[in-house]
Amino acid sequence: MKRIYFPVLVLVMAIVLLQLLILVLDMNFLLTQITMSLYYTIVIVGLCMLMGYAGQISMGHAGFFAIGAYTQAFLVTVNLGPADISGFPGFLKSAGLLIARSTPSGEILSFSPWIAFVAVIIITVFFALDLGIPILRLKGHYLAMATLAFGIMIYTFVLAVDFLGMADGIAGIPPFQMFPGIALSGDMSARIPNYYIAAVVLIIVVTVAVNIINSRVGRALKAIHGNQLAAESLGINASRYKLGIFVFSAVTAAVAGAMLAHYNGSIGPSEATINKSVRFVSLVAVGGMDSIWGVVGMGFCLQFISLRGVFGSFDEAFFALILVITMLFLPRGIIRVEYFKSLVAWIRRLLKK
Amino acid sequence: MNIELFFDYLVVGLTTGILYAIVAIGFNIIYNTTGIINFAQGEFLVLGAMVAVTVSEFLPVGVAVACGIAVAAGYGMLVETVFVRRVSHFSALRAVSIGIIVALLLKTVLELHELPPGVDYLICLAAGIPAGFCLEILFRKHMKEQTVLGLIILTIAVSILTREIMLHIWDEKVHALPNFTGNEVSLTIGSVSFSPQRLWVMGVCGILVVGLYLFFKYTRYGKAMRACSLDKTAASLCGINTRVMITISFVLSAAIAALAGAVICPLTQTQYNMGTSFAIKGFTVAILGGLGKSFAAVAGGLILGILEAFSVSLLPNAFKDVVAMSLLLIILTSMPSGLFGSRQESRLKDF
Amino acid sequence: MDKEAFEKMSLLSVTNINKHFGGLHAVRDVSFSVTKGMIKSIIGPNGAGKTTLFNLLSGEIRPDSGQVQFDGKKIYRLPPYRIATLGISRTYQTTRLFDHMTVLENVMTGAHLMGRAGFFACALKLPWTFSEETAINKKAVELLEVFDLLEFADEVAGELAFGIKRRVEFARACASSPKLLFLDEPAAGLNIYETIELSRLIPVIRDRGLTLLLVEHDMSMVMDLSDEILVLNEGARLVEGLPREIQKNTDVIRVYLGDEQC
Numbered sequence: 001m002k003r004i005y006f007p008v009l010v011l012v013m014a015i016v017l018l019q020l021l022i023l024v025l026d027m028n029f030l031l032t033q034i035t036m037s038l039y040y041t042i043v044i045v046g047l048c049m050l051m052g053y054a055g056q057i058s059m060g061h062a063g064f065f066a067i068g069a070y071t072q073a074f075l076v077t078v079n080l081g082p083a084d085i086s087g088f089p090g091f092l093k094s095a096g097l098l099i100a101r102s103t104p105s106g107e108i109l110s111f112s113p114w115i116a117f118v119a120v121i122i123i124t125v126f127f128a129l130d131l132g133i134p135i136l137r138l139k140g141h142y143l144a145m146a147t148l149a150f151g152i153m154i155y156t157f158v159l160a161v162d163f164l165g166m167a168d169g170i171a172g173i174p175p176f177q178m179f180p181g182i183a184l185s186g187d188m189s190a191r192i193p194n195y196y197i198a199a200v201v202l203i204i205v206v207t208v209a210v211n212i213i214n215s216r217v218g219r220a221l222k223a224i225h226g227n228q229l230a231a232e233s234l235g236i237n238a239s240r241y242k243l244g245i246f247v248f249s250a251v252t253a254a255v256a257g258a259m260l261a262h263y264n265g266s267i268g269p270s271e272a273t274i275n276k277s278v279r280f281v282s283l284v285a286v287g288g289m290d291s292i293w294g295v296v297g298m299g300f301c302l303q304f305i306s307l308r309g310v311f312g313s314f315d316e317a318f319f320a321l322i323l324v325i326t327m328l329f330l331p332r333g334i335i336r337v338e339y340f341k342s343l344v345a346w347i348r349r350l351l352k353k
Numbered sequence: 354m355n356i357e358l359f360f361d362y363l364v365v366g367l368t369t370g371i372l373y374a375i376v377a378i379g380f381n382i383i384y385n386t387t388g389i390i391n392f393a394q395g396e397f398l399v400l401g402a403m404v405a406v407t408v409s410e411f412l413p414v415g416v417a418v419a420c421g422i423a424v425a426a427g428y429g430m431l432v433e434t435v436f437v438r439r440v441s442h443f444s445a446l447r448a449v450s451i452g453i454i455v456a457l458l459l460k461t462v463l464e465l466h467e468l469p470p471g472v473d474y475l476i477c478l479a480a481g482i483p484a485g486f487c488l489e490i491l492f493r494k495h496m497k498e499q500t501v502l503g504l505i506i507l508t509i510a511v512s513i514l515t516r517e518i519m520l521h522i523w524d525e526k527v528h529a530l531p532n533f534t535g536n537e538v539s540l541t542i543g544s545v546s547f548s549p550q551r552l553w554v555m556g557v558c559g560i561l562v563v564g565l566y567l568f569f570k571y572t573r574y575g576k577a578m579r580a581c582s583l584d585k586t587a588a589s590l591c592g593i594n595t596r597v598m599i600t601i602s603f604v605l606s607a608a609i610a611a612l613a614g615a616v617i618c619p620l621t622q623t624q625y626n627m628g629t630s631f632a633i634k635g636f637t638v639a640i641l642g643g644l645g646k647s648f649a650a651v652a653g654g655l656i657l658g659i660l661e662a663f664s665v666s667l668l669p670n671a672f673k674d675v676v677a678m679s680l681l682l683i684i685l686t687s688m689p690s691g692l693f694g695s696r697q698e699s700r701l702k703d704f
Numbered sequence: 705m706d707k708e709a710f711e712k713m714s715l716l717s718v719t720n721i722n723k724h725f726g727g728l729h730a731v732r733d734v735s736f737s738v739t740k741g742m743i744k745s746i747i748g749p750n751g752a753g754k755t756t757l758f759n760l761l762s763g764e765i766r767p768d769s770g771q772v773q774f775d776g777k778k779i780y781r782l783p784p785y786r787i788a789t790l791g792i793s794r795t796y797q798t799t800r801l802f803d804h805m806t807v808l809e810n811v812m813t814g815a816h817l818m819g820r821a822g823f824f825a826c827a828l829k830l831p832w833t834f835s836e837e838t839a840i841n842k843k844a845v846e847l848l849e850v851f852d853l854l855e856f857a858d859e860v861a862g863e864l865a866f867g868i869k870r871r872v873e874f875a876r877a878c879a880s881s882p883k884l885l886f887l888d889e890p891a892a893g894l895n896i897y898e899t900i901e902l903s904r905l906i907p908v909i910r911d912r913g914l915t916l917l918l919v920e921h922d923m924s925m926v927m928d929l930s931d932e933i934l935v936l937n938e939g940a941r942l943v944e945g946l947p948r949e950i951q952k953n954t955d956v957i958r959v960y961l962g963d964e965q966c
Contacts, residue, residue, distance in 0.1 A: 138686075290804075
């Protein structure tokens with residue numbers, strides 16, 4: 001049984017080795033983009049569970065990412081009043097639930113990041129349930145379109161609404177003092193701790209995913225994907241399981257969004273576009289729809305390459321092309337054992353001649 | 354709201370509505386013959402308009418529009434042949450197309466400036482085309498594993514790819530065709546005035562809808578396509594070449610979308626990323642009428658167009674898209690078979 | 705015996721069940737019952753409504769009218785997963801295995817109802833889930849033994865031969881220890897050896913405590929195994945009774961062979 005955790009161990013080692021390697025090569029500046037890539041990888045792990053294991057497509061996952069990021073950003077920057085207020089807000093402040101921030105207009109109170117984080121989870125669950133219950137009955141392109149519509153609605157909303165900053169988004173997001181001594185922020189001098197913060201969250205999410213896959217729930221999900229009617233005849237309540245994994249993938253995306261908002265210090269509507277949603281889908285498709293490790297590996301690498309700007313203005317085109325090629329030729333993903341086998345067999349045949 | 358404003362909104366609604374209906378009819382045509390939703394439909398519309406704009410700079414508008422339609426139709430055929438066709442025999446065209454796109458991407462990634470001009474293109478082509486062939490040879494037998502859902506994701510990806518290519522051929526600015534016949538108000542009914550371009554839109558689209566109806570009802574090809582949509586196997590047993598029908602459906606959908614795009618271009622201008630919005634709204638309208646029911650889409654289109662136009666009086670302009678999205682979600686969750694579709698029929702459809 | 709007492713003895717009692725598909729009256733006023741521990745077969749010519757009846761009873765289609773009682777509970781119009789929880793399991797005419805899962809996983813999924821672990825328990829791998837998983841695994845392996853499938857345990861289900869797939873589906877359906885098992889044409893597509901093997905297995909399964917309701921065309925198997933037979937024709941109950949009675953019944957013969965002298 002422990003062997004299912006072996007890849008998790010490999011992942012942990014890889015993360016530590018990577019950091020040490022970068023330290024040795026004195027390329028610490030790369031850590032920023034690597035950390036961002038880690039957060040995006042968290043999103044696609046959740047999406048992989050939804051698409052690959054449960055077989056439900058979501059073309060609007062950037063919407064959940066944005067819900068998380070914007071909720072967190074808004075609550076920690078909202079002006080609840082001057083910092084020296086007394087009475088109930090003063091009480092909350094001393095309890096640590098509200099925090100004083102210094103802004104150009106003086107010291108003001110905003111929600112503490114932990115409160116905001118809890119709010120993110122509650123709000124995301126609310127949205128996921130509200131959306132999931134009616135639309136998870138749909139299949140195929142109807143589901144794809146419904147999730148797409150959801151994504152567009154979120155994007156339109158954050159773009160149009162004043163208190164979310166409209167086209168500029170929300171900036172000036174303060175650090176997230178998670179635990180004494182550990183703060184999540186884009187602070188250049190704290191690159192290494194922040195790298196590990198992101199890595200730890202990724203490891204937790206991946207471990208949870210591995211746990212679910214290798215359990216009764218994981219079998220139920222795979223069964224629903226394989227043949228929903230047969231699964232139901234075995235007592236599996238398909239609606240409930242689909243909803244559960246949908247909420248899980250939504251919360252995962254939102255948490256990643258909230259944390260990335262702190263890391264970047266700002267959030268804008270560009271994180272909620274269709275392109276971002278399609279990118280998430282591409283990364284899952286390329287990694288192998290139902291292979292967590294393929295998704296983690298390929299997703300991380302591709303996202304990192306993209307953030308490095310290697311593709312310039314063709315970034316979106318590149319991901320679209322990858323998705324096209326994957327869907328055409330490798331409908332079950334690039335990292336699949338069978339492909340390696342057939343490649344090896346082909347090489348063998350060539351060598352025999 | 355006074356009566357003049359009411360009619361103004363109504364006219365705007367009817368104009369955009371019939372446009373959505375044309376996009377929806379395009380969806381339906383392709384859906385009927387292949388069972389997939391071609392998300393790139395919106396890009397055909399924009400492509401037609403963009404080409405028309407460029408050509409109109411040195412040729413008369415009528416010729417420009419015709420060019421737009423031709424290019425879009427050709428592109429529609431390319432999309433079908435290269436990306437959609439589920440055949441597992443070797444397709445050189447597909448290999449080359451993929452190879453060219455890969456080569457173009459390679460060119461942006463690798464910076465080979467020191468070489469004489471043109472040589473860097475050649476190098477990238479030399480790398481890209483074999484890559485395309487490799488993919489084709491090694492993996493074409495897996496194409497049979499494609500699912501309908503995979504094809505939908507594929508068309509979404511193709512639409513984004515098309516959009517990005519258009520961005521790089523043209524630019525991110527807004528372009529417009531000149532009005533076909535000038536801008537003086539040409540028709541006044543009561544207190545409502547119709548600009549000539551609006552009349553063009555309504556007229557052209559109206560004729561298009563009627564023409565398509567006649568085509569499908571009375572011509573040989575139209576009937577053949579309807580046969581394909583009802584039962585592909587039976588149709589091929591009757592001697593209908595279903596592959597050609599599929600290609601024709603793509604070409605036809607692209608052409609009508611391009612014509613619609615060109616004709617509305619003077620009014621709403623055109624921008625490289627307008628396609629997505631049209632695609633989703635067109636899909637909403639297609640579902641509203643009942644997926645696959647071509648002419649119910651007209652009713653659906655007019656409903657959405659009018660709803661959107663009137664929503665401007667209630668909601669801020671930025672929320673206009675939300676109207677269509679909400680309508681889509683409401684329909685999908687309450688009556689996915691649409692206004693005119695039948696519940697049992699849609700349950701039998703295989704997704 | 706009065707109606708109530710009779711119903712108490714029946715594990716399944718179906719009363720006047722009806723189903724229309726548009727203009728087609730597929731199942732007309734069918735009533736019958738199945739006693740605990742019995743092997744009952746439903747036969748009839750093609751198009752008689754047998755599989756539709758099964759689908760109505762297992763919840764995949766909703767009946768237009770009628771009443772169905774299982775183990776004292778009304779199961780009329782319940783969704784399939786609820787009916788499964790109450791103790792009914794089934795196989796399908798076209799085997800519906802989970803093609804991308806192994807044989808062992810398929811059967812373990814069949815034992816889904818043996819467990820209680822939900823999302824949180826599984827995500828956090830709470831300690832009590834371990835014993836549950838072990839029990840499910842043990843049950844699955846035991847069933848693979850009974851069905852002679854141990855050698856295929858780790859094979860991917862989709863790549864197996866048809867006869868093996870059938871057995872896997874049978875094993876999977878037994879994994880939840882159902883009280884009543886529906887077998888939809890279990891012998892269809894099997895060769896003579898596989899059919900003999902199937903005929904051997906069915907009483908074995910019954911002796912483990914299951915009641916079986918079959919739809920089947922293979923007459924020799926039906927006559928050999930069944931305690932009772934229900935004959936359907938054009939959606940309606942034609943006759944019901946013991947195998948030897950059915951064999952001699954002239955209506956049944958006419959319906960199958962036509963109106964000629966036999």
